[in-house]
Amino acid sequence: MIRRVAIVGYAQSHHQHNMQKTREDMVFEVCKEALHHAGILREELDTVITASTDFLDGRTxxxxFLSMAVGAFLKDESKVEEDGTFALYYALMRILAGTHDVALVEAHTQGSTFNPHQVTFYTLDPLFDRQIGVLNDIAAAALQARMYMNRYSVSxxxxxxxxxxxxTNAAENPCAHRKMPDVSVEEVMSSKVFYDPIRELMMSPISDGACALILASEERAKEITDKPVWIEGVGxxxxxYLRDRNIQNLDSLQMAARTAYKMAGVKEPFSELDVAExxxxxxxxxxxxxxxxxxxQEGQGKNLIERGTTRRDGEMPVNPSGGALGADPVCATGLIRVIEAAKQIRGEAGGYQVPDVRRALAHGQFGICAQKNAIFILGGNGS
Amino acid sequence: MGYVKEERPTTISVEGTWNIGSYHYKGSKLMEEYVKGLKQKKLIGSFCPGCGKVIVPPRNLCGRCHRIMDRRKIVSNRGTITCFIVTPPMEKGKLKVLGMDPVETGLIKEGEVVIPVFVKFDGSDSNTDTILLNVDPKAVHIGMRVKVLWAKEPQGALSDFEGVEPV
Amino acid sequence: MRRNVAIIGCGQTKHTSKRRDVNIAEMVSEAVYNALEDAQVSLREVDAFVVGNMQGFGGIAQPEQWLGDSIGAPGKSVIRIATGGTTGGSVGQGAYYTVASGLHDVAVAVAWEKHSDSREAGATTGLLHVGLGNFFHAASYGLSLKNLVATSAVGAAAGVAVFQAVFYMHRSGCSIEHFDMVAAKARRNAAKNKYAHLQWPGCTPEDIARTEIIAYPFRYGHICPASDGASAIVVAEENLARKKARQPAWFKGLAAFSDEENSLQSENFGGVGVLDPSEQKGCWMSATKAYKMAGIKDPQKEIDVAEVYQPFPSQELIFAERLGLFDEGTAWMALEKGETDIDGRMPLDPSGGVNATNAIGSTALQRILECALQIMGKAEEHQVPRKVSNAVAHGWGGVTNYITVTVLGDSPGR
Incomplete structure (x- = not known):
């Protein structure tokens, strides 16, 4: 990367079902808190990038009407649609370009406004899949799960x-939505079936939530904090489209990860990453x-789960915060992962802190069967 | 023809309607304070202790200071027109609002002109958009002094504030 | 040290009120492939896309997921940007940052709108729906019906612009005849632009003045059409730009400052603190920053042509002043003298602008694209008859509180 860029502050809401806060208040609070966390004033921002979508917000x-809430009054602002990680990608590009130094990135969705699963139906090919009317994100995920399970003997x-x-990880995370510390495999397997084999507890919950993050160029980051979290690689x-791809693989995620690994100089992700969100x-x-x-290896994912490798106390912890299954305020979900990864690096993850995290990966996705993916490799001062 | 659609040069038009369903918006309770004021024939605005601006109807936060406008101020019922529009005379069949014709339902008289205006009430720092009533359209000008026209029996609803009329 | 970035190819579709011969994906790919052909760049060389249109206007959510295959997006970074009327401008600027960041070397920006796929322009989640959340909120507190009729009579989208025009007339002294002149010029210029929608060779202000008044000071003849169309640009880093294009159009400066909501309500039906919606501080600030980046000290002397986003003719005058192209309150005098004509001192919208062609998501990108054509000398019949060294492209959106300003030039020098 032509400049070093760091995350210097962040905040997220307490994600929940049907939050008793207006969209404006929710967004304002996380932005204000993120600025406070970074210890800077709104006046110090050069640019603001937000992420939301019109269908989910119910407003063209x-x-x-949120520009004031996010602190964009007379600031260079833009809005990326879909996941917050794409907004982060854009904000990063603005800083790398040398035109801006400090950026605020915000993402939100109140899932209680409109059923997010219904919106996925409107992303389908209007001339064919929409007319047939059998697919949505859950149905497609069920097809994908079945194909994957069948191919690699996953049960x-x-x-x-x-x-x-x-x-269970989410239970330790004060911001998570779905908290069931004692949930068992049997309970998950007896929860309501949506599309076989997808059951309620195998799906992310519909959450209301928002998050915000402050990004700064190297010079500014060093002035702002002594604990910057550097962005070492992105992809x-x-x-x-759904019909033209092999949904039993996440090819675009693999490509995004390879790009990010190359940029960050990661050759052996398993041993070089300390945590992934x-x-x-x-x-x-x-x-x-x-x-x-x-x-x-391909098809070996089940082994990591069987052996507990990806548990919080495992060799390669994945989603110590509870991930999207813990809370899913659609557009904010990926950006929350970045924040959680940064928290791990800064040692701010409290009850779900993984010891000694120097390098972390964060992933955001959007679209049916994870059609679009973004990857961030983050590192602390010591990495 | 069965399933074979009428031929067009290269494509066909696929007909469909789309009622995407109900949304559940979250509203703030600020409006409740405002309509309570209207019931007492008072205009309540929100006051920003940061920049001192008073906004009517009240808004939740001040973008300039990036803070919640948690204080209220009552502004005058009188103000100045900062901008106005005169529509052409209304006719039947020209306009549909919420699926009905306002002339046909008698809400607006045939040939009546509607005058949407911006009013800056004394003591406020915002334009309030409303309509100007009881006026000769030719006499309307920017800077005209107006006062609120209240409903005869205010109910505590936005419609208590019927519009403004010349002082 | 900033990376130099240039536009090396432009592509658009013919704009009409109904493109029933193609679907959205086909229309969008038409623009993309025209741009790639113009740039002499193959899809394999492109490593990122920036796309955008108004959400829901074509009835599809996140349409790039479906139509990505038609433009060769799979396997590449695709960012979707949507900021209302400025969408195209934001998409174009997004492509600049994509390449300037060093993360990618060649990006395609594409923006579109296909109004005719909806029964009413912008139906389903259309322009009225900008304030939908606010409307239902107000309705639940007993919104006066007569007030609602007044809002509808002026037209929700045009409403802000009408008020804005009245403010401008009041402080500048211009009159409705000047709006007739702008609209006539737009249609005349559009007649020279083969991609434009409302083409009317020899259109005179008198022709426009004969059309019916919608809400004073706007006539039917002042209002932009709803068009189907797409536009695309290919943006590349310096080495490739110099190799591929005889005259690349270099990005020299850009900014997009947001202001407080202008004259409509704020979230949940609150008021706003902007007293004059024609003040446009965001535009002034964006222009100031963009010119500074570009090293332009006196835009009145150094800008050779401007593409101003003017769905309503008053806005050509308001924003030209805010872009620093004329002194405060004098744009209409320059218009009277013919200075804003294609062969004038400061040509405004030689393409006909938004007033003649409005495929909402695409229009602000078209302003950048048209400026690039003028610099590259490819504007054909509507090429301004002089050497174009610097051009400024403008866009506005939201409730006239979103602005994009992009300065292009014939050299990357600052």
Missing amino acids: ISSV EEHLAMAAVKNI SCQDA VSEKFAHEELMIYEALGLC
Whole structure:
């Protein structure tokens, strides 16, 4: 990268179902808190990038009445749609370009405003899949899960084990939504079936939530904090449309990860990464993500779960915060992963802190069967 | 023809309707304070202790100071027109609002002109958009002094504030 | 040390009220492939896309997920940017940052709108829906019906612009005849632009003045159309730009400052503190920053052509002043003297601008694209008859509180 850029502050809401806060208040609070966390004033921001989508917010130009809340009054502002990690990618590009030094990135969704799963139906090919009307994100995920399970002899128990790991991790995270410290594999496997084999506890919950993050160039970051979290590598990639891709692999995630690893100089992700925070909207995706990230061989994701390798106290902890299964305020989910990864590096993760984290990976996704993916490799001062 | 659609040069038009369903917006309770004021024939604005601006109707936060406008101020019922628009005379069949024709339902008289205005009430720092009533359209000008026209029996609703009229 | 970045290819579709021969994906790919062909760049060389349109206007959410395959996006970084009317401008600026960041070397920016796929322009989650959350909120507190009729009579989208025009007339002294002149010029210029929508060779202000008044001071003839169309640009880093293009259009300065909501309500039906929606502080600040980056000290002397986002004719005058191209309150005098014509001292919207062609998501990108064409000398019939060294492209969106300003030039020098 032509400049070094660091995360210097962040904040997130207490994600929950049907939060008793207006969209404006929720967004304002996280932005104010992120500025406070970084110890800077709104006046010091050069640019503000937000992420939301009109369908989920129920308003055309969803950002238009929030510019004041995010602190963009007379600031160079723009809005990226979909996941907050894409907004972070854009903010990073603005700083790398040398035109800005300090950026605020905000992302939010109140899932209680409109059913996010229904919106996924409107992303389908309007001339074919929409007309047939059988697919949405859950149905497609069920197809994907079945294909993946079939190919690599993965059982429903494996899926349930991944869900149990994340949901119990979430219990330690004060910001998470779904907290079930004692959830068992049996409980997951007996929860309501949406589309076989996808059950309620294998899906991310519908959450209201927001998060904000402050990004700064090297010079400014060093002035702002003595604990900057450096962005060492990034990658972003889109897959082909649902019908034209092989949904049993996450090719675009693999490509995004390779780009980011190359930039960060990561050759052996399993041994070089200390923790990963990934956006698994469904339990089976977590196993597929392990493979796409190169944490194990193709088809071996189930072994990591079986052996407890990715537990908080395992060799390669994944989603100590509980991940998307713990809370999923759609557009904010990926950016929350980045914040959680940064917290691990700064040692601010409290009850779910993984010891001695120097390098972490964060993943954001959007679209049916994770069609679009972004990867961030973060490092502390010592890495 | 069965399933074979009428031919067009290169594509066909696929008909469909889209009612995407109900949204559940979260509203702030600020409006409640405002309409309570209206019931007592008072205009309540929000006051920013940072920059001292008073906004009517009250808004939740001040973008300039990036803080919640948690204080209120009552502003005058009188103000100045800062901007106005005169519509052409209204006719039947020209406009549909919420699926009905306002002329046909008698809400607006045939040939009546509607005058949307911005009013800066004394003591406020914002334009409040409303309509100007009981006026000769030719006499309207920027800087005209107006006062609030209240409903006969205020109910504690936005419609208590019917519009403004010349002083 | 900033990376030099240039536009090396432009592509657009013919704009009409109904493109029923293509679907959205086909229309978008038409613009992309035209741009790639113009740039002499193959898809393999492109490593990132920046895309955008108004959400829901074509009835599809996140359409790039479906139509990505048609433009060769799979395997590449695709960022979707949507900021209302400025969407195209934001997409174009996004492509600049994509390449300037050093993360990518060649990016394609594409923006579009296909109004005719909806029964009403912008239906389903259309422009009225900008204030939908606010409207339902107000309705639950007994919004006066007569007030609602007044808002509808002026037109939700045009409403802000009408008020803005009245403010401008009041402080500058211009009159409705000047709006007739701007609209006539837009249609005349559009007649020279083969991609434009409302083309009317020889259109005179009198022709426009004969059209019906919608809400004073706006006539039917002042209002932009709703168009189907797409536009795309290929943006590349310096080495490739110099290799591929005889005259690249270099990005010299850009900014996009947001202001407080102008004259409509704020979230949850609150008021706003902007007293004059024609003040446009955000535009002034964006222009100031963009010129500073570009090393332009006196835009009145150094800018050779401007593409101003003017769905309503008053806005060409308001924003030209805010872009520093004329002294405060004098743009209409320059218009009277013909200075803003294609062969004038400061040509404004030689392409016809938004007033003649408005595919909402795409229009602000078209302003950047048209400036690039003028610099590259490819504007054909509407090429301004002089050497174009610097050009400024403008966009506004939201409730006139979003602004994009992009300065392009014939050399990367600052």
